[in-house]
Amino acid sequence: MEYTLTLEKMPAWLNDQAQAQYLLKADQDFIQVQRLLGRQITIEFLNEKYCSNCGNRFEQLYRMGFCQNCFFTAPQAGESIIRPELSRAHEGIEDRDLEFEKSYQLQPHLVYLANSGDLKVGVTREAQRPTRWIDQGASEALVFAQTENRFQAGQIEVALKEYIGDKTPWQRMLKNEIPEIDLRKEKENLKSKLEGDLKQFYVEDDEVQSIEYPVQEWPSKVKSLNLDKEPGLEAVLKGIRGQYLIFEGGRVFNVRAYTGYRIKLSFA
Ligand SMILES: [Zn+2]
Structure with a gap:
């Protein structure tokens, strides 16, 4: 399966057992993130960033998914x-x-x-x-x-x-x-x-x-994926907590921090 998406905060809610549930909004569909647990995931940054307020494309976003102008003028910021x-x-x-x-x-x-x-x-x-x-x-x-x-x-x-x-x-x-x-x-x-x-x-x-989180294995150390310095990653998804995806080996990805970034997400 292969999806393209502009990252934004994952919608989250609690099920009847007080376990957090998450969605990723792809262009084509919603992805139930906990269904990807234990699977090999590939995240590839497509080198495009869009302001979450004005929707325009920018070389760099300023903060919180906003371009510089929106960050200093939009009421949402x-x-x-x-x-x-x-x-x-x-x-x-x-x-x-x-x-x-x-x-x-x-x-x-x-x-x-x-x-x-x-x-x-x-x-x-x-x-x-x-x-x-x-x-x-x-x-x-x-x-x-x-x-x-x-x-x-x-x-x-x-x-x-x-x-x-x-x-x-x-x-x-x-x-x-x-x-x-x-x-x-x-x-x-x-x-x-x-x-x-x-x-x-x-x-x-x-x-x-x-609140319980869908995590198969907690990492003993963590290292964040930085899409401004790395093209992406390929690893098995071990869990989800907060707005983070947790991968094998302690690689973690803060989805919300990359609001506006276009990625390709694929898994077998
Ligand atoms: Zn903007």
């Missing part, structure tokens, strides 16, 4: 996307496109705690639950607060970042070196850090979401 605390739509203040920012920011958001190799705090739109947790490769996640908009969630995240990190240690995550962390206890400890108006958004519900 606005400051509040990365830093929720900079949201201003609730005050009617425009960053790049107020209508877009209102629809994006003025909806329920979650502040969550997750264990993806270390304890971290994050913000996501409620509609992205549990997708966001799968994308980060979390083993467990727990809702800390639920807010009316993105700004409030950003305020809470900033408050919690004084005490815990917001990064995913991707190498540990891919080697499945996950420490034991009692998310309920951490949540209870962090509750007292909320001040003033932010207290009202704390969520009492303590349901921890566990």
Whole structure:
């Protein structure tokens, strides 16, 4: 089988057994990625890159799958996307496109705690639950607060970042070196850090979401495939976690990081 595709974040969801499921969107069809486990896969970069916003072809993309112009002008790459605390739509203040920012920011958001190799705090739109947790490769996640908009969630995240990190240690995550962390206890400890108006958004519900990933064998070391320096790879697919494909020998490929890259994907 042979497919061509422009890479983008793999759509992901949980099945009834709380195992992450993934798709790759090819030009011709959707590929159920877990069906490729144990098979020899060839990824070949076709030396074409397309901006995920304007769709034009560029020699280099700037960041997050955007060309330089879109990265600095498109509302999809606005400051509040990365830093929720900079949201201003609730005050009617425009960053790049107020209508877009209102629809994006003025909806329920979650502040969550997750264990993806270390304890971290994050913000996501409620509609992205549990997708966001799968994308980060979390083993467990727990809702800390639920807010009316993105700004409030950003305020809470900033408050919690004084005490815990917001990064995913991707190498540990891919080697499945996950420490034991009692998310309920951490949540209870962090509750007292909320001040003033932010207290009202704390969520009492303590349901921890566990997530399993389709991985046949965890690598003991990992080395990322870099499509700007290598033409591709040919190896047996051993697993999928976060937005990474994990191959034999510890080669890993961050699909999302190559958003906009055209590749040929083939397997027997
Ligand atoms: Zn563009």
